[in-house]
Amino acid sequence: METFDADWLALREPVDHRSRAEPLLTLLGDAWRARGWSRVLDLGSGAGSNLRFLTPHLHAGQQWLLVDHDLDHVRALRSATVPASAQSVTVMRGDLAHEGLAAVARVDLVTASALLDLVSEGWLNRLVDACADARCGAYFALSYDGEIRWSGGESGDREQPDLDDAMVREAVNGHQKGDKDLGAALGPGAGTVAERLFRTAGYQTWQGPSPWQLSGADALLVGRLIDGWEAAAVEVAPSEVPRIRAWAARRRETVARGRFTLKVGHGDLLALPPERQ
């Protein structure tokens, strides 16, 4: 089972919240109100970041169902304060392939954040079918899209790529396609595949960029990213270990100097079913 520790989720939460594609939130809020929706399912809810972000954007009276297989997250969520505009929050320990898919039939909106790149095309197909059967909307935020771009550094804003940025990015993006519990993951292609599947199912879709724009103020998060990218690249390209370790050491120096920007590409997707006649 892939685990996402609470420290990591806490570090990324403020960055996730400031990165979301605003236009999609307006469309979602309007659809939620116009269609009289109240029941929302958050898949892979982790520590509840998506719940905390979305509740103020949706009309009051929301009934939330959160599903995650991680017992520590589920316990923490069960003892957390219910956000003001949520009428109820139910937390279910379960697997996305079973309890998660089954719950779609009971809601108006399915949502998830930082999840789509972890899922397989087979699971996504089943999810889209379940959404179409239930005629519910879908909103997936912060799916990683494969872009990792460093700039700045010693000479100010001028772009200063490291010779091995591209090699590490390719290795990381390859690693993203490994099995993350639900079959071979879609990785950076997930947002595009999901948009196509929903459109084919008759949904109207919108996509918007939600990149992380990071700088020296995000040093802790960037440090964790470098650790994770180094480990992933070593797994995918064991013959390149010395190059990967040297890249990680140079990029840790970049972070220690503090004058850099780092863009990590993400995208959001909103998919709405045709309105009932």
Ligand SMILES: C[S@@+](CC[C@H](N)C(=O)[O-])C[C@H]1O[C@@H](n2cnc3c(N)ncnc32)[C@H](O)[C@@H]1O
């Ligand atoms: C990257 S974290 C995102 C958490 C949260 N949505 C957020 O934005 O902070 C992915 C979450 O999905 C959960 N998850 C991954 N695979 C799962 C599965 N097969 N069944 C249930 N939960 C799963 C993990 O436990 C984790 O909490």
